[in-house]
Amino acid sequence: MELSLYTKAAEVSEAHAKGKHVVVIDVLRTSSTIVAASENGVERIIPVATVEDAKKLLPTLDPKNALLGGEREGKKIEGFDLGNSPLEYSPDAVAGKTVILSTSNGTVAIAGSAPAREIVIACFLNLSAVVAHLASARPKGVVVLCAGNMGQLSIEDFVCGGLLVDRMDRATRARLSLNDGASAARTLAATMTDIGDVVRNSSHGRRLADLGFAADLEFCASLDKCSTVPVAMDGRIAGREAGRR
């Protein structure tokens, strides 16, 4: 089975994604936010690329149950209910709700993966659950899409992707054929003994700490804290009940 890893969204063309299982990794923070919200009972998440798309969509939903979430340059978008901190997506805030989510890198990566067979949202929080999900799905091919930041490689996404590659290799009977990105990420991840250090020392992590989000970094670096595997279908991410394995 082919397992290819790409260091950012722009590398993956429709042809790469078509018919494959695409795993979108944006540790800081979109994937972590989606996983936390799903774990905490959100009904569904609708990822959109722009603020305008989010505002247009809102009036079409039940106003009692719909929230706007997202960030630009790390900060909550003006007029939105929630930012992009996974800690905001508590059961009190999101259980039973629909969240329209727009973030700088992550939701763009999800939107760009549309022709995939299935789009899985992964991060350190749900890594084991994702591996189990993929191993049982027996996919034709897996594309690991590290969202990156501002068009560049993000080390926290690359290391998370490398851990995923390593665990997939142990979990599946199929012989994996890795691209250079997957090999490099796997080898790099094997040298990393402390995920918290990787996340804190990353370029994006340092910027978020400066913005006051140090607690997010600790949360996003927690390995296997969640059992939910959010899956995007037809532009919607179903919450805990559907995603739970």
Added chain:
Amino acid sequence: MELSLYTKAAEVSEAHAKGKHVVVIDVLRTSSTIVAASENGVERIIPVATVEDAKKLLPTLDPKNALLGGEREGKKIEGFDLGNSPLEYSPDAVAGKTVILSTSNGTVAIAGSAPAREIVIACFLNLSAVVAHLASARPKGVVVLCAGNMGQLSIEDFVCGGLLVDRMDRATRARLSLNDGASAARTLAATMTDIGDVVRNSSHGRRLADLGFAADLEFCASLDKCSTVPVAMDGRIAGREAGRR
């Protein structure tokens, strides 16, 4: 001093390159070919993006001293004098000559770095010479541009870039500020004990071996075999005499 590494040409905008020293790494094989040709006395190399550009330029040069070199999909371009194998660029073939060179990834990366203060061509063959050159230049900032292959990360370029980062850190007194790509590549390179294995097992290396270029892989994996530092200025790469340090 900022030292940023990018995993492929498309990541580097003009704004990234402007005023910086840009190091272009395309181990398989453009950088290795340019370094070998320079070491073997080529007078100058003119990198061009397309075959048409190469054919248009040829009649403007002295026909006794001008050669066309380059590849598409690894193979010599029809009607060209030389392919993109560094072993072809022997003293007999290139000493005193001007070579117009067009390759799939490398010459495109060089062309895209135009606003740089200086464009340096690097590979395993001349790594120590490049580090010495950069350390003495005291640059404002260094951009390491790994050319990649077909728009993806190439592990041989990424590892070569990581070795360069590590040696730069040892060679300069300035404190280096690394981006995530530079940190990841450096850590990965530290795990690699055999450059020949990296090059042979890379995706591009396996394809070149299938095309009959196994000898090129051994050559391109030779560390510090050459002392030439080719530098591109105004779209031309001066040969050995200008580049020798």
